[in-house]
Amino acid sequence: MKHAAYDAVVLAGGAARRLGGADKPGLPVAGRALIDRVLDACAGAGTTVVVGPRRPTTRPVLWSREDPPGGGPLAALGAGLRGVTAEYVLLLAADLPFLTRTTADALLTELSAGPSDEGVVLTDPDGRDQPLAAAYRTEALRRELALIATEHGGVAGLPLRLLTHQLALRRLPDPTGNASFDCDTWDDLSTARAHIREHGNVLDEWIAAAKADLGIDLDVDISVLLDLARDAAHGVARPAAPLTTFLVGYAAAQAGGGPEAVAEACRKATALAERWAKESESSGASGSSGSSAEKPSTGESSTE
Numbered sequence: 001m002k003h004a005a006y007d008a009v010v011l012a013g014g015a016a017r018r019l020g021g022a023d024k025p026g027l028p029v030a031g032r033a034l035i036d037r038v039l040d041a042c043a044g045a046g047t048t049v050v051v052g053p054r055r056p057t058t059r060p061v062l063w064s065r066e067d068p069p070g071g072g073p074l075a076a077l078g079a080g081l082r083g084v085t086a087e088y089v090l091l092l093a094a095d096l097p098f099l100t101r102t103t104a105d106a107l108l109t110e111l112s113a114g115p116s117d118e119g120v121v122l123t124d125p126d127g128r129d130q131p132l133a134a135a136y137r138t139e140a141l142r143r144e145l146a147l148i149a150t151e152h153g154g155v156a157g158l159p160l161r162l163l164t165h166q167l168a169l170r171r172l173p174d175p176t177g178n179a180s181f182d183c184d185t186w187d188d189l190s191t192a193r194a195h196i197r198e199h200g201n202v203l204d205e206w207i208a209a210a211k212a213d214l215g216i217d218l219d220v221d222i223s224v225l226l227d228l229a230r231d232a233a234h235g236v237a238r239p240a241a242p243l244t245t246f247l248v249g250y251a252a253a254q255a256g257g258g259p260e261a262v263a264e265a266c267r268k269a270t271a272l273a274e275r276w277a278k279e280s281e282s283s284g285a286s287g288s289s290g291s292s293a294e295k296p297s298t299g300e301s302s303t304e
Helices: 034-041 073-081 101-113 138-152 186-198 202-214 222-235 240-254 259-289
Strands: 006-011 048-051 062-064 088-093 119-123 129-137 169-173
Touching (some): 006 034, 034 048, 048 073, 073 088, 073 138, 088 138, 101 169, 129 138, 186 202, 222 240, 240 259
Parallel strands (some): 048 062, 119 169
Antiparallel strands (some): 119 129
């Protein structure tokens, strides 16, 4: 079941006390700032509101600040909801390095499937709710915020659980086991960085980081490009591998871009590399077969 359109609110404030006051959303994991990794997970949002100090991001967002700054998650949520118009909203912390579009879509799909549910929250491997990795009905959040503000004379400094405990929630167990992992300490950050290298995700992470920094939103068949690089390296020369893949990218851009253009450029370059390799093999075979007649060396006469 496909979920409905949605907006996203990303909470990127907070003092990061356990990180010594560091700029937590800007800390890199596999070359990408934590906040950019989260923004990628909610890239399908119609509007994305980031609540916190302005900073460079890899895609456009709306900015908001809680009143007062540092006023806590409920105040930040209220500031974020001012920019939300969709029926559904993803509410995300900015320190979730392994949250993906697949998990975000799963939260929204579950919410769309349950008419009586007011939210779907991710639960970590220990079964704990992660209310800042969740999808909610926007109207339910606004309703509870207004009630809390009336009851307490405001929402600054109040915990998020005052709101979430009043909602009809469904739980979604973390489908990957690490989408709910957040970086609160330097050890957490080190764990996140090590996880990528230890679990064979380096290439995927590198491609994602490169595409983000280059402003490319294109899915290509990585195996085809790797096969092309191998063929160029083995059939021509090792330096031909990076040069050929660069030329393929340039040719695809000249042809209008897109996966089809990349695939066609790869096809042509692969065919060329194969022809080159066969020619080299043929020349090598001819050279090794020898000849009954030998060319005389310089200074020798062909006759006695």
